[in-house]
Amino acid sequence: MTVTVGALLETSGPDLGLALVAGGRGLSRPIALPRLQQPGLALAGFLPQLHPDRVQVLGNSEVSYLGTLGPERAFHAAAAVAAAGVACFVVTNGAAAPAPLVQAADAADVPVLATARRTSDFIRAASAWLEEQLAPETQLHADLVEVHGLGTLILGKSGIGKSEAALDLVTHGHRLVADDIVIVRRISPTVLRGRAAERLSHHMEIRGLGIIDVEALFGTLATLDERQLDLVVELVEWTDTVDRLGLVEERYTLLELPLPMVRIPVRPGRSMALLIETAARNHLLRHRGRHSALEFTRRIDRDAAGG
Numbered sequence: 001m002t003v004t005v006g007a008l009l010e011t012s013g014p015d016l017g018l019a020l021v022a023g024g025r026g027l028s029r030p031i032a033l034p035r036l037q038q039p040g041l042a043l044a045g046f047l048p049q050l051h052p053d054r055v056q057v058l059g060n061s062e063v064s065y066l067g068t069l070g071p072e073r074a075f076h077a078a079a080a081v082a083a084a085g086v087a088c089f090v091v092t093n094g095a096a097a098p099a100p101l102v103q104a105a106d107a108a109d110v111p112v113l114a115t116a117r118r119t120s121d122f123i124r125a126a127s128a129w130l131e132e133q134l135a136p137e138t139q140l141h142a143d144l145v146e147v148h149g150l151g152t153l154i155l156g157k158s159g160i161g162k163s164e165a166a167l168d169l170v171t172h173g174h175r176l177v178a179d180d181i182v183i184v185r186r187i188s189p190t191v192l193r194g195r196a197a198e199r200l201s202h203h204m205e206i207r208g209l210g211i212i213d214v215e216a217l218f219g220t221l222a223t224l225d226e227r228q229l230d231l232v233v234e235l236v237e238w239t240d241t242v243d244r245l246g247l248v249e250e251r252y253t254l255l256e257l258p259l260p261m262v263r264i265p266v267r268p269g270r271s272m273a274l275l276i277e278t279a280a281r282n283h284l285l286r287h288r289g290r291h292s293a294l295e296f297t298r299r300i301d302r303d304a305a306g307g
Helices: 005-011 060-069 073-084 097-108 117-136 162-171 215-216 272-287 292-306
Strands: 019-022 055-058 090-092 113-114 138-139 143-147 150-155 175-178 181-188 191-197 203-206 210-213 227-230 229-236 250-254 257-266
Touching: 005 113, 005 117, 019 097, 055 060, 055 117, 060 073, 060 097, 073 097, 090 097, 097 113, 097 162, 117 181, 143 162, 143 272, 150 162, 150 203, 150 272, 162 175, 162 203, 162 215, 162 272, 175 181, 175 191, 175 227, 210 215, 229 250, 229 272, 257 272
Parallel strands: 055 090, 090 113, 150 229, 229 257
Antiparallel strands: 019 113, 138 181, 143 150, 143 175, 181 191, 191 227, 203 210, 250 257
């Protein structure tokens, strides 16, 4: 995924306070990585440290250094950096963009942006915004409900009852995040977050009822816009080969991140909502070091050995 410099300029909001100074023809240039660079060494002639498609931030040190070179040398230094494929330049601290930088960037169609924010504050805020925008993303045919504080992703083939289970959970006081389509993003190496598709937000499709507005029916506390994924529950057809003791700890890999998974067989008369609630409670116990199935089998083994 990439983000354009134009998107950074237009949609990052007042947190960054960016304004276009020069290089408007290059606003379609891509930003491929969330990490920002300060090109001090590159301006001094050491170009190997530059990474293409990154934002280059010029703080007081970089601006002062260009001022010591004289107009011609400063122009060539800035032109060499601009020609290396950088996404854009950002001049921080409310400083005026040096004229040689503006000329070199404009000639290379590399945007020059300016902000009044301090360099460290800008880098922190811009990195956070870019990490959010550049996060790997996928979408699933599933439901996402917050159950006992856990973001619980409900999987299963079409028609098995995912939406009905999610609706039942909402009536039990849990919170719906998404029905039918769940958009999942990996916002860090260890965290996935899910949300609904924009047009489906707070709505569900229930067979026999059609589209319902969960927020209107159950109140604003019945929905969430987004939630971290903590547990995967897969609803499966009933078979006689299901693990009855719960000793097998399965994982569901999503965007290269393994999540704990529980498979729950569906059968008429079984309350899927109650079983999903219980799965969430059991996961919380395991997270705190209590593994009921293991403890039970150990007691059986001890009793057998003692007998």
